[in-house]
Structures are given as C-alpha cells and as structure tokens.
Amino acid sequence: MPQSVATWLQSDDALAAAIRTLAVYAFAVVAVRLGSKRFLSQASAFDVIVAIMLGSIMSRAISTPPLWPMLLSGAVLIAAHSLLAALAYRLDWLGPVVKGRPRLLLRDGRVDHDAMRQAKVSRQDLEQAVRLQVGETDLSRVRQARLERDGSISVVTAGREPVVLDVGVEAGVQTVRIRLE
Numbered sequence: 207m208p209q210s211v212a213t214w215l216q217s218d219d220a221l222a223a224a225i226r227t228l229a230v231y232a233f234a235v236v237a238v239r240l241g242s243k244r245f246l247s248q249a250s251a252f253d254v255i256v257a258i259m260l261g262s263i264m265s266r267a268i269s270t271p272p273l274w275p276m277l278l279s280g281a282v283l284i285a286a287h288s289l290l291a292a293l294a295y296r297l298d299w300l301g302p303v304v305k306g307r308p309r310l311l312l313r314d315g316r317v318d319h320d321a322m323r324q325a326k327v328s329r330q331d332l333e334q335a336v337r338l339q340v341g342e343t344d345l346s347r348v349r350q351a352r353l354e355r356d357g358s359i360s361v362v363t364a365g366r367e368p369v370v371l372d373v374g375v376e377a378g379v380q381t382v383r384i385r386l387e
C-alpha cells in the first residue's frame with residue numbers, strides 16, 4: 207500500500223528530510239524578506255531574539271515532523287515582530303520599551319563612569335571605538351560617545367578651530383597657510 211506524499215514527507219527518509227530542508231529554507235528566505243531587513247545587520251536585542259527564535263522554529267520544522275505547524279509558527283513570529291516594530295515606530299513610548307535607549311558614555315571629553323558601569327562597557331572598549339571610528343586617541347577631543355540600541359558605540363568629535371601654520375609676504379603677495387582638522 208503506497209504512502210501519501212504528505213505522510214512520506216513526515217518520515218525519517220533522507221530524501222524526505224532533504225525536501226523538508228529546501229521547503230523550510232524557501233519559507234525562511236521569504237519570511238525574512240517580508241518581515242524585517244534588520245535581522246542580521248544593525249539589529250537591536252529585539253531583532254536578535256526574533257532571529258534566534260525563528261532559527262529554532264525552522265530547525266524544528268526540518269527535524270521534527272509535522273512540517274506545517276512549525277512553518278505556521280514561524281509566520282506568526284514574523285507577523286508579531288512586524289506588528290510590534292510598526293507599533294514601536296508609531297508610539298513614541300513603545301520604542302524604548304521594546305528596543306532600549308541609547309546611553310551617553312562620554313560628553314565633552316568627560317567619561318560618565320556610572321553610565322559605563324551600567325552598560326558594562328570598559329574604558330578600553332570606549333577607546334577602541336573612538337580610535338576605529340574617528341582615528342582619535344585623546345578622549346578629551348571627543349564631543350560625545352553613545353552606546354546605541356544595537357550595541358555599537360557611535361562617536362562625534364568636537365569641532366576644531368583651524369590652526370594658522372605661517373603667514374608670509376613675498377613679492378607683494380600675502381600667503382596664509384592653515385591646517386584644518
């Protein structure tokens with residue numbers, strides 16, 4: 207008596223598992239494309255949690271039949287994430303609750319040690335971010351450094367005045383050489 211295709215797809219047969227894998231992969235690509243572009247780039251903890259959960263659900267869809275309830279669970283997760291992201295966009299109070307708030311770590315060259323401790327960011331982490339982003343080694347020349355909601359540190363340097371290097375007059379022509387940083 208031949209098995210139905212649906213029953214065969216739920217079996218432990220290697221070909222059935224391979225087909226389930228392809229189906230889940232196709233579903234996941236579509237779901238991520240429709241759901242959020244931020245799952246893997248500049249993601250907040252809010253986005254990372256959804257990515258981990260989606261991976262877990264999709265893994266279970268491949269390895270633990272039946273397939274369709276797991277795909278439905280993945281679709282519901284993506285829909286819930288999209289709805290919550292849309293609400294966070296429209297409701298000013300919800301964004302910080304769901305995604306967190308940026309934290310000012312340094313202002314006008316002065317490190318906020320309490321903020322650093324609460325954010326669990328070391329001075330070395332801050333110095334590294336400043337070096338990598340703006341090429342500065344002196345924190346006193348930095349206007350602001352913030353721990354952003356996605357965990358990165360953004361840096362704004364202080365504006366600098368131009369420095370006059372020399373002034374010269376030759377054959378009636380005055381020259382001024384300045385350095386802008």
